[in-house]
Amino acid sequence: MPEAGTMNAPQGGGHPDATKRGRRSRHSRRGATKPAHRPTIRTVNYRTLRNPFTPAKVFSDDRVEAIHQAALDVLETQGMKILLPEARAHFRAAGARVDDDSQMVRIGRDIVEEAVSTAPRSIRTHAGSRHRDQVIEPGALHIQTGAGSPNVTDLSRGRRPGTYADFIELVKLNQSFDVFHMLTPMVEPQDLPPHLRHYDVTVLQLTVSDKLPFVFCRGTAQVEDCFEMIRLARGLDDPGFRRQPCCHSIINTNSPRQLDIPMAQGLIDFARWGQLMIVTPFCLMGAMAPVTIAGALTLSHAEALSAIALSQLTRPGAPVCYGAFVSNVDMKSGAPAFGTPEQVKANIGAGQLARRLGLPWRCSTGAAGAVNDAQAANETQMGAWGAVLAGATILIHGAGWIEGGLTFSYEKLITDLEVMQTFAELCTETPSDDASLALDALTEVDPGGHFFGAAHTIERYESAFYEPVVADWSNFGTWAERGGLDANQRANRIWKQVLEDFEPPNVDSTRLGEAIAFAERRKSEGGAPPPG
């Protein structure tokens, strides 16, 4: 019964460290019941992945250079509209041509290239447990769930605006699977007032998870509140907090060629405090970006460079990732599309530009489908392959995203998880030593026979293969007898079971208490309204 076995087994990849926290992977748990002479149980570390694929190309190297130079031309001659005076001041100080009336900032290529040269090539994050720390650098692969959805949906409760209760559940689900390497703001808890939301959201991330938390850039007051909660929960002094990123954020430019106040402020705040900022223009070809892949990438690249420049002008060496999120729209309706061939190509092209810079970078998949069906599955996997083949350092929206991000699906989180764990498996080495060539077994088994009982099989069968979370491999008759549940229905049972079994990580309760006390005090003082 594959599905029954996996319903008790939320943790896809067991890591030796897991037992130290009182949590054991499925395989470790199973292993504990076996006699000592049984073979080693499969353990796969999903927490540290290196991308095994040679990065793909859609452009020749000279055209990558042409796009890079075109983007520099755009910054130098057209410029960016930057709404935050402080940001314009940074650019002015660096020698950019700034017009405060029009808010236009024209940034010379020398300024941009100098800024890119100070951006770090490798960034070590500091999470709640050392085994959750990530080294974000080209060649690594970090996977994130979907992010930023206003709504949630699940088969039991239907589609609805996101609440804090949903947020809690989704952070717990994220925490339960090693292949999701950081937390994301999976859903917007709309029932919390905007001036108080960030307290609960941050405390929750620090309470039920030891992964790197996410902080929204909604004004310096909120950002610094969040930093303080995280600093307290991690038991760091100010210099310690600034030394390594303890949280991350994403800023989207307002394509084309505009950077709004909270985003620019966030870039500055994160750079000042040494926290990880992932810069991601969201460029839909034909809508807020040119209709061509090369044109959209020219724009996206220019905007990303301007944001990286602001980060580095604020503080050289500040941890910042390049990012791209380029897909197309339906030219008949304007509806955004994801997992399209154009998104795959744009992902690959973005990877070429990221390698031109030498920076770690984030890439994106997504799904436009309205429900967790074959369309949405195919879209997310297709875009994810584009990102993986592009050599993305961070893949975002890898699980749960439907409706172009307007809704986060609990069931899709689980069905996409299977795809992400498959990617993680593809990052592992494939044994090819003499023993794995199985010449003994090939001698032992007669023509037309089978290998079930071969010594070579017995030694390895428990650890040979990836064991699925949601896939049901039973035949039609057995599947029908067990209720004929489709992947969606099975996923529904799985996430419920994972939540039921959930155990929070070991968290220092004294430090967490300090973070909570800080949050409560700030709440009682009136909180921090977001700008605008």
Next chain:
Amino acid sequence: MPEAGTMNAPQGGGHPDATKRGRRSRHSRRGATKPAHRPTIRTVNYRTLRNPFTPAKVFSDDRVEAIHQAALDVLETQGMKILLPEARAHFRAAGARVDDDSQMVRIGRDIVEEAVSTAPRSIRTHAGSRHRDQVIEPGALHIQTGAGSPNVTDLSRGRRPGTYADFIELVKLNQSFDVFHMLTPMVEPQDLPPHLRHYDVTVLQLTVSDKLPFVFCRGTAQVEDCFEMIRLARGLDDPGFRRQPCCHSIINTNSPRQLDIPMAQGLIDFARWGQLMIVTPFCLMGAMAPVTIAGALTLSHAEALSAIALSQLTRPGAPVCYGAFVSNVDMKSGAPAFGTPEQVKANIGAGQLARRLGLPWRCSTGAAGAVNDAQAANETQMGAWGAVLAGATILIHGAGWIEGGLTFSYEKLITDLEVMQTFAELCTETPSDDASLALDALTEVDPGGHFFGAAHTIERYESAFYEPVVADWSNFGTWAERGGLDANQRANRIWKQVLEDFEPPNVDSTRLGEAIAFAERRKSEGGAPPPG
């Protein structure tokens, strides 16, 4: 309304030649209604694909060589059990050590390597229309639907044993989409008696399709009947028929290390007549093959080499493709699994072995899922990526296969089609000329504006993006208003519409009449029972 537009548009990729046959692609049809000054409509040739990806690796080159040498060792020392005396005679004549009592044939590596050296590196097929001809060689990508299912299923009629009526519909559906490059035996028409089945099945393929037909190896009598029908329908004399493959077949060895009578006979018959044989051991790791990827590939490679050798010993230069179909089983139940990380890795490893030989080759995806849900979608796409990244020349089971091939799903044919067309789109060049960098548009559009009205967009919008067949990109409200159909339900409407709109290709009715007359005569003579 994306889905409405595509329901009238069965043909995914328009080819200029299509209009010559009185059939026009969706885009051509639309284009005909536009004023002459409108920009060029998108036309993409899905009929000739080159794989754009650098082949991936799971083994170092020296371990590929080690597997190749191990496979040669297996053939030389363990040997193959070959049940057909004529096949053993071919091997004996070539110097292999043959034991007729045990039916074991031990084949020296020199014999194998000599045979591989005569196998063609490039094979041009001769279909019913010249634009359907394929050049099968390393670097090309040919996509096939699922094949060999005893059952069919669709949302309207449910799951049932396959009939000739289903076969007719599925061949028409296959014919309607350029991205499926050849016909496959999608379903077994179980209502036709086995000694007469091949007549109707072959005539049908020649009547409603101009793609390369498929012939099962079920004894020389049936095979030669099929060859004769195809020869007559193509208007060829015997030498002309032998000159280029006019049909294809697949033989699966009986892993491990056994070749049964109809398969060996088929290899000989196809080689004699110069028809395309695709050699594919079906090796499920842990069941009929070793539990390790490297071990299963050692076995699969050995078996494929022995079959290629038989083909070449029959007639040097006979058109034969290497093939691999290696996946794993659930070690708890023995159930076959597809789209697993192990299958992806095995595909990639098989590609390394195929490149070691330098031969065109077939690779496989598949789905174990019982219905066309997120699981089955993810499985087929995952395995397909494995095959594409492996550099497969022919990808089989790309669409429609569920339940590990026990059932062919009409709806999955359509939802997988979208994935296969996306692969086809990825084979196209990505423009990166100066105009596509869109610097004019980037100047024209103000910061925070949009590109919908930019001249650069207007010039290109009708042809810029792939238009989906089944994906619905509308927002949730619109999607719900239109009935809230999931991908499966939309696919159900689509295949019905495609069948309703189906127009057969131009077929020479005189020649076809000759093939039919031959079939009728042979039927009246009692047909040709399959062996055993």
